[in-house]
Amino acid sequence: MERRGRGIRMERTTAALPLSARVRPFIEVNERCAASHLTAAELLSLPRRQRKEPNDMFHIIRPEGAAHLNRPHVIVHRMKLYDDEVTVHQGIPVTTPERTWLDLAELLSLDELVVAGDSCVRVPRPEFEGRDMPLCKIADLQRMIDRHKGKRGLRKAKEAIKLVRVGSDSPQETLLRLAVLRAGLPEPELNVPIISADGTRHHEPDLSYRKYRIGIEYEGEHHGEEGQIVRDIERSERYAALGWTEVRISKRHMHNEAKAAVLKVRSALIQAGWRKGF
Numbered sequence: 001m002e003r004r005g006r007g008i009r010m011e012r013t014t015a016a017l018p019l020s021a022r023v024r025p026f027i028e029v030n031e032r033c034a035a036s037h038l039t040a041a042e043l044l045s046l047p048r049r050q051r052k053e054p055n056d057m058f059h060i061i062r063p064e065g066a067a068h069l070n071r072p073h074v075i076v077h078r079m080k081l082y083d084d085e086v087t088v089h090q091g092i093p094v095t096t097p098e099r100t101w102l103d104l105a106e107l108l109s110l111d112e113l114v115v116a117g118d119s120c121v122r123v124p125r126p127e128f129e130g131r132d133m134p135l136c137k138i139a140d141l142q143r144m145i146d147r148h149k150g151k152r153g154l155r156k157a158k159e160a161i162k163l164v165r166v167g168s169d170s171p172q173e174t175l176l177r178l179a180v181l182r183a184g185l186p187e188p189e190l191n192v193p194i195i196s197a198d199g200t201r202h203h204e205p206d207l208s209y210r211k212y213r214i215g216i217e218y219e220g221e222h223h224g225e226e227g228q229i230v231r232d233i234e235r236s237e238r239y240a241a242l243g244w245t246e247v248r249i250s251k252r253h254m255h256n257e258a259k260a261a262v263l264k265v266r267s268a269l270i271q272a273g274w275r276k277g278f
Helices: 019-028 037-043 097-104 110-121 138-147 154-161 171-182 226-242 251-271
Strands: 002-005 008-010 058-063 074-079 086-089 092-095 207-209 214-219 245-250
Touching: 019 037, 019 058, 019 092, 037 058, 037 092, 037 097, 092 097, 097 110, 097 138, 097 154, 110 138, 110 154, 110 171, 138 154, 171 207, 171 214, 171 251, 214 226, 214 251, 226 245, 245 251
Parallel strands: 058 074, 214 245
Antiparallel strands: 002 008, 086 092, 207 214
């Protein structure tokens, strides 16, 4: 057994346990605490940057006015915390998705915070995720901003919420959308189905411009699998049959501030008749 602080002893093999089991003792021995910040984001499966601290370090929030807490393996955040900003997840108290998002503004870049916001408000696909409701709504994120005036990271949160959108299914889709916007291109729609002239509903491009009949598809690493290659070919054939242009973006196009991806999108728009300012 290894001593992890007053009242906490753990097996040395705990690294193989899920995060909820590893952080639980540090919350249970301290009243009025909850997992927060990067720890809460990981528990809630929100996109976040890679940990810089060791895996046995945990972020815990403690309400403002509570006794000071100083323990090994714990990064303690003492700040204003309302009862409705804590939920129970996997059997332990965790800050709600909207409060976690606001706290992440202290640690993440603007783009990373928008990615996390998009993940909070996206409508999940029940067949894959077992739920059909978003973690929260944009209005909930705004409520956190309005409630916590003067909080560290608030200015970044106010900037980020203007860029959060419902519909992005992955961090890569969000980053591509942000790159397109910063390049001065029109804002694309997210995962909106193509409807043909006869009213038939077809597949949903990751990003699209219905006016210009352009669909943009971000292809992750799984697109190199044999079955996926076949599905991608069939999708390209559907695009052609519908009279749409397909723009395929991969990880290599996202390097160097996604300049290659933006160039492909801009070229497709210009070819379809788009002109900046018109």
